[in-house]
Amino acid sequence: MLRFTITRLLRAAITIVMVVTFAFVVLRLSGDPAQIIMGADAPPEAVDAFRTAWGLDEPLWVQYVSYFGAIFSGDLGRSMRDGREAIVLVLERIPATLALTVPALFIKLALGIPAGILAALYRNSALDRAVMMFAVAGFTIPSFVLGLLLVLLFAVQLGWLPSGGQESWRHAILPVITLGIGGAAALARFTRSAMLEVLGQPYIRTASAKGVAWRRVVANHALPNAAIPTVTIIGFMFGSLIAGAVVVESVFSWPGVGRLLVTAVANRDLAVVQCILLLVAMTMITANLVVDLLYGVLDPRLRGGARKAEA
Amino acid sequence: MSALLEARGLSRSYRLRRGILGGSVEVRAVDHVSLTIERGRTLGLVGESGCGKSTTGRLALGLERPDSGEVRFEGAPMPAPNSAEWRRSRARMQMVFQDPLGALDRRLPIGAQVAEPLEVHGLDTTRVIPLLESVGLRRDHADRYPHELSGGQRQRAVLARALATDPAFLVCDEPISALDVSIQAQVMNLLTDIQAERGVGMLFISHDLRAVRQVSHRVAVMYLGRIVEEGEPDAVLHRPAHPYSRALVSAIPQPRRAGAKLAPRIVLQGDPPNPADRPSGCAFHPRCAFATDICRAVVPELAPRASDGRTVACHRADDDLPAGAWTTPLERVA
Amino acid sequence: MPEAPMTDVALGAPPARRRELPPPLVMFGLFWVGLMLAVALLADVISPYAYTALDLRNRLAPPVFAGGDWLHPLGTDELGRDVLSRLIYSIRTSLIIAFGATIVGAMLGTTLGFLAAHFRGVVENAVMALVDFSASIPFLILALAVLAFFGNSMLLFVLLLGLHAWERYARIARGLAISASAQGYAGAVRQLGAGPLRVYGRHILPNIASTLIVSMTLAFPEVILLESGLSFLGLGVQPPATSLGNMVGFGREYLTRAPWILLAPAVVIVLTTLSVSLIGDWLRDRLDPTLR
Numbered sequence A: 001m002l003r004f005t006i007t008r009l010l011r012a013a014i015t016i017v018m019v020v021t022f023a024f025v026v027l028r029l030s031g032d033p034a035q036i037i038m039g040a041d042a043p044p045e046a047v048d049a050f051r052t053a054w055g056l057d058e059p060l061w062v063q064y065v066s067y068f069g070a071i072f073s074g075d076l077g078r079s080m081r082d083g084r085e086a087i088v089l090v091l092e093r094i095p096a097t098l099a100l101t102v103p104a105l106f107i108k109l110a111l112g113i114p115a116g117i118l119a120a121l122y123r124n125s126a127l128d129r130a131v132m133m134f135a136v137a138g139f140t141i142p143s144f145v146l147g148l149l150l151v152l153l154f155a156v157q158l159g160w161l162p163s164g165g166q167e168s169w170r171h172a173i174l175p176v177i178t179l180g181i182g183g184a185a186a187l188a189r190f191t192r193s194a195m196l197e198v199l200g201q202p203y204i205r206t207a208s209a210k211g212v213a214w215r216r217v218v219a220n221h222a223l224p225n226a227a228i229p230t231v232t233i234i235g236f237m238f239g240s241l242i243a244g245a246v247v248v249e250s251v252f253s254w255p256g257v258g259r260l261l262v263t264a265v266a267n268r269d270l271a272v273v274q275c276i277l278l279l280v281a282m283t284m285i286t287a288n289l290v291v292d293l294l295y296g297v298l299d300p301r302l303r304g305g306a307r308k309a310e311a
Numbered sequence B: 001m002s003a004l005l006e007a008r009g010l011s012r013s014y015r016l017r018r019g020i021l022g023g024s025v026e027v028r029a030v031d032h033v034s035l036t037i038e039r040g041r042t043l044g045l046v047g048e049s050g051c052g053k054s055t056t057g058r059l060a061l062g063l064e065r066p067d068s069g070e071v072r073f074e075g076a077p078m079p080a081p082n083s084a085e086w087r088r089s090r091a092r093m094q095m096v097f098q099d100p101l102g103a104l105d106r107r108l109p110i111g112a113q114v115a116e117p118l119e120v121h122g123l124d125t126t127r128v129i130p131l132l133e134s135v136g137l138r139r140d141h142a143d144r145y146p147h148e149l150s151g152g153q154r155q156r157a158v159l160a161r162a163l164a165t166d167p168a169f170l171v172c173d174e175p176i177s178a179l180d181v182s183i184q185a186q187v188m189n190l191l192t193d194i195q196a197e198r199g200v201g202m203l204f205i206s207h208d209l210r211a212v213r214q215v216s217h218r219v220a221v222m223y224l225g226r227i228v229e230e231g232e233p234d235a236v237l238h239r240p241a242h243p244y245s246r247a248l249v250s251a252i253p254q255p256r257r258a259g260a261k262l263a264p265r266i267v268l269q270g271d272p273p274n275p276a277d278r279p280s281g282c283a284f285h286p287r288c289a290f291a292t293d294i295c296r297a298v299v300p301e302l303a304p305r306a307s308d309g310r311t312v313a314c315h316r317a318d319d320d321l322p323a324g325a326w327t328t329p330l331e332r333v334a
Numbered sequence C: 001m002p003e004a005p006m007t008d009v010a011l012g013a014p015p016a017r018r019r020e021l022p023p024p025l026v027m028f029g030l031f032w033v034g035l036m037l038a039v040a041l042l043a044d045v046i047s048p049y050a051y052t053a054l055d056l057r058n059r060l061a062p063p064v065f066a067g068g069d070w071l072h073p074l075g076t077d078e079l080g081r082d083v084l085s086r087l088i089y090s091i092r093t094s095l096i097i098a099f100g101a102t103i104v105g106a107m108l109g110t111t112l113g114f115l116a117a118h119f120r121g122v123v124e125n126a127v128m129a130l131v132d133f134s135a136s137i138p139f140l141i142l143a144l145a146v147l148a149f150f151g152n153s154m155l156l157f158v159l160l161l162g163l164h165a166w167e168r169y170a171r172i173a174r175g176l177a178i179s180a181s182a183q184g185y186a187g188a189v190r191q192l193g194a195g196p197l198r199v200y201g202r203h204i205l206p207n208i209a210s211t212l213i214v215s216m217t218l219a220f221p222e223v224i225l226l227e228s229g230l231s232f233l234g235l236g237v238q239p240p241a242t243s244l245g246n247m248v249g250f251g252r253e254y255l256t257r258a259p260w261i262l263l264a265p266a267v268v269i270v271l272t273t274l275s276v277s278l279i280g281d282w283l284r285d286r287l288d289p290t291l292r
Helices: A002-029 A033-038 A044-054 A060-072 A086-121 A126-140 A143-157 A170-199 A202-209 A214-239 A246-251 A257-267 A270-298 B053-060 B084-089 B110-120 B125-134 B139-143 B151-163 B181-198 B209-215 B233-238 B243-250 B293-297 B329-333 C024-041 C083-119 C121-136 C139-150 C154-162 C166-182 C185-191 C196-232 C244-254 C260-287
Strands: B005-017 B024-037 B042-046 B068-073 B093-096 B169-173 B201-206 B218-223 B226-231
Touching (some): A002 A060, A002 C121, A002 C139, A086 A170, A086 A246, A086 A257, A086 A270, A126 C260, A143 A170, A143 A246, A170 A214, A170 A246, A202 A214, A246 A257, A246 C139, A246 C196, B024 B053, B024 B068, B024 B201, B024 B226, B053 B169, B053 B201, B093 B151, B093 C185, B110 B139, B110 B151, B125 B139, B125 B151, B151 B181, B181 B201, B181 B209, B201 B209, B218 B243, B226 B233, B226 B243, B233 B243, C024 C083, C083 C121, C083 C196, C083 C244, C121 C166, C139 C196, C154 C196, C166 C185, C196 C260, C244 C260
Parallel strands (some): B042 B218, B169 B201
Antiparallel strands (some): B005 B068
């Protein structure tokens, strides 16, 4: 287990280095980083001070090293729009985004997993077909179309809910539903195929042939084994708590990280973009790492131990 | 005139990872193996699966580089794999595979695949049809796809492809073990005919001692990466010198003549060999009924034995070993 | 060579594949994709107006089925531009981008996968680290970052979307090439003395083509969704050019007064992604059941 953990930690570290390198290279390619980070209106002496502080007159590899230093000490530059620190600007927006993505995550889990399990257990039934249709629709209807359709129906036609903004909890309902439904569809599809795969395994057939009650076969053997691949996609959903609402936040004018990103990209506010990029990458890498380690706990085979006989 | 192919002291190890947890283990697949193959002659290499005989074949053919030792082909050292010189040298040496379906590209007709070595080496591609006919395929097989042929026909196609550039040396790695028994004999006959006609030197690798005897001029027996006995096929088959060869020979089913006493079957005891955990001394000692202290401590060298000059790697090669002694530990306990 | 007559009889040709029609939903998918391709190819011929032509007297005119007239069958937008004509040109733009990006991704991924399989060692580790890297950032965020740093142009946009899903092709190409070289046909051809170009180009690529094509069909709708998502955010296709996502994005302003501006492209996006995924799933089940 120790070796497994160390390998995974090492891979995560390498990926973080690659993300930071990517940001460094891209920033370097797109112009004078001092001017970009400080903003076009920054006074020249401030830009010079920044240059000396970040060592931009040094050779490239020294710059690269100090870039790492700056980033890991949390110095991510200032927004060129209002001169505030990019990291503060981004952190401010996080609660608003989480207010959408956390309830949406609950919807995804509460709707997607049971739907997938039931569809697999009652394969080819009407229920299965309904779940599959829901899953296909969830994939093919992009979130901005779904969001706008919901607005058209519930806000414009029926007038039950507000179409955008963040004044009260009622404003969060439509965006949360939009996010939740799409994710639930993906999760249902994934859970269903993971479950079907497990149900086709010999040990499940053996268990039920031995006369173990079907309920117990499902509860004791099928569900734990189907959980293993499902953990990956759930981990990905955790990883995208910060970044997963870019389009939906724009549809509903919700002032979260996603909308900040879109405006920052449109204005080429690079310090903010870089800050969000790094933050999202760190979250995703951490989530992937946790999933990998959890995998090791759930699936002893991956730890390299002997394969335990099932059933 | 030098031998067609000479291999001296070949060794090859692989690193094998034990799961994600454990470190890697070095597995010595081939250990100080020396071979000589003469023009127009066949050396049979026999042993159980995992004993390193396929790796020996790949080393002899230059598909892999040995960790130590040297292969000389027609007097010149083997070029490094995948170098331009190595690629050119492929025209002179070829391989016949165990699984002909796997060795053929299922998306190309047979004719195109037999023509391929000719294209690669810039030779006359009109030779395809005569080639097919020379291995007993028909002209119209050229337009067929591999899945449209039978196993025996596929192996003939592989053989035609291997012979296209008129090579001097052929490695046949278990060429018949994937075929039906009824077809095995045909392919074996084809191999001997081809050798008689073209004077190809062959290394014939098999786990089947009878098959090896049928085509070989000399036989080498391999156990856990080392050659333990070498000699004339008849000598090895009828009076095996090494205890392991004896066990192999006794495993061959014998037609029982009326009234004849059934020779006692030697059933090997002990753990099956694990290349990753090689026993000390003679690798065969844990399974050998005649093992003594020296066998557990010292690796026996392959050398002619004093009594009759047979080449064998066994400390007890010159002792008179009783056949009955093979009722080994387990049976004696019982 | 004189030989006993061969007793091993050929197994015979495989049973001829029954030519049965695909299921109705797939038929619909094929029909719809065919229609979209025809529209994209014939855009200049069938489009009633230029997509930038203004008709200021008929602004926000409703479509025929909502009380409009046949002058503008799908109505007009806030500047009086014909929605049908804009839709036709948007289909062309979106399809060109999606095709271009899918092909770029497949070529890039396959090449990197082959390089990893051929050289192993450092090259392989580098490619696999890149795969890890692209799995670590949601593609939308990565795309937005690149667009922020480099600004937007059509070529960059296509190349950028081409990066989507490259790692899938790389994984497939690497895995299949390694297994083909280890024991299979590719190893056999290599030991004939063939160079890498022949081994990869003539043997491995045709053998894994069906798997790659299925992957492309599965990735294509995702590229359409990405393109329309980015264009919806105003960061993809820039006016005066028009694409499906960009029409939805601009139509959103008139959601209350003229929902048809937005609904027409939205329906096309949904039907197209649906059709291509149906075809992709069907192809996968038929050609390559191992791919899941």
